[in-house]
Amino acid sequence: MRPLRTPPNNRKIPLQKNVYCAALERISWVFDSFDRICMSFSGGKDSTLLFHLVAQEARRRKRTFSVMFIDWEVQFQYTIQHIQTMKQLYEDCTDTFYWIAIPITTVNGTSSYQPEWTAWEPGVKWVRQPPEGAITDPAFFPFYTQGMTFEDFVPSFNDWLARTQPVTPTAILTGMRADESLLRFQSICDRRKTRYSPDKPWTTASMSSGACTIAPLYDWKTADIWSWFARTGESCNPLYQLMFQAGVKPRYMRVCEPFGPEQRAGLWLFHVLEPQRWDQICQRVSGARTAEIYAADRNGFYGQGQINKPSEMTWRDYAMFLLDSLPPSTAEHYRNKIAVYLQWYRERDYPDDIPDFQDKDTGSKDIPSWRRICRTILRNDYWCRALSFSPTRTHHYERWKKRVQEKRKLWNVI
Structure with missing residues (x-):
């Protein structure tokens, strides 16, 4: 694997170890430093790899950790099956699996008439039913408010978990990688944020609750992720193999909420891979069919590529x-x-x-x-x-x- 790179002062500086060894050291440090550990899981390749590494360390120490998965209702069945597989695989070292299927609002980049949509919205016909054991009652979380967005829910969940009795320093592990986008790279490099300690740029501490968000894989590249899976043979979401067969380039493979301005380009995969569910999705979310047709169009639709205007207008x-x-x-x-x-x-x-x-x-x-x-x-x-x-x-x-x-x-x- 590649040499580790870490970005203090907004620069990447190679160190004398590879990213795999560095990730193991960070996870070991987490178990040394925090009594309560929770992992944010999406079913994607990054969080799946992190799940494997954290579970291996937990088994070695005979410790447990919790998992938080936000179910977006509109998800591939392959992803749901993978989540259930991982849950069963590591049930011996996970104490609580927060499978969250409550109304959470996020951006709908496919329509101006419904610029936001709410997963598991009350009073509408859902695309699928939550699995048994999922948290479906919003009252389970005392911080929840009607119409709560994803951007509000996640930090509120982290703070709530850190304040759960007994109150104890809490680590929230994520599979975020700086290589995924400039915004994520900047979030790692930002010297204005509060870190757990100055030498750990991959941590973000909350002074109010004691929760600390940690990204042990922040310096991994996409090639490192797939190299690890190829070498270990560990379980991964089978959706990626189908994406590859469908011609999707590795850097465009995403497992997340499907209707955002970037994610809408992958809606056509629902039509190809799960046609029996596609009709339900089109009825459920305004603009889904339009996005399937035009989201990859580089001729100005959705503001992509070269945009044009009428010549007589400024x-x-x-x-x-x-x-x-x-x-x-x-x-x-x-x-x-x-x-x-x-x-x-x-x-x-x-x-x-x-x-x-x-x-x-x-x-x-x-x-x-x-x-x-x-x-x-x-x-x-x-x-x-x-x-x-x-x-x-x-x-x-x-x-x-x-x-x-x-x-x-x-x-x-x-």
């Missing part, structure tokens, strides 16, 4: 046209986000207005322009991540919306 005019074409509630949401974005730049580099377009303004770096705003709307980027926003916490959103609506009258930006 990009600002086109942005106004796109906003006017959206459902009123969705348009108002975008107007609030865009107003904050414009005002931020008005107070800094662009007192009059941001440029209509700039070179490389549709890339990953936030280069402000009206063309970038158009691309954000076309992509159904509901929380405007491309404009450097993060999701607003559910219980703060209505208050935030009213406050911005009042400020828009003073700013007069949109």
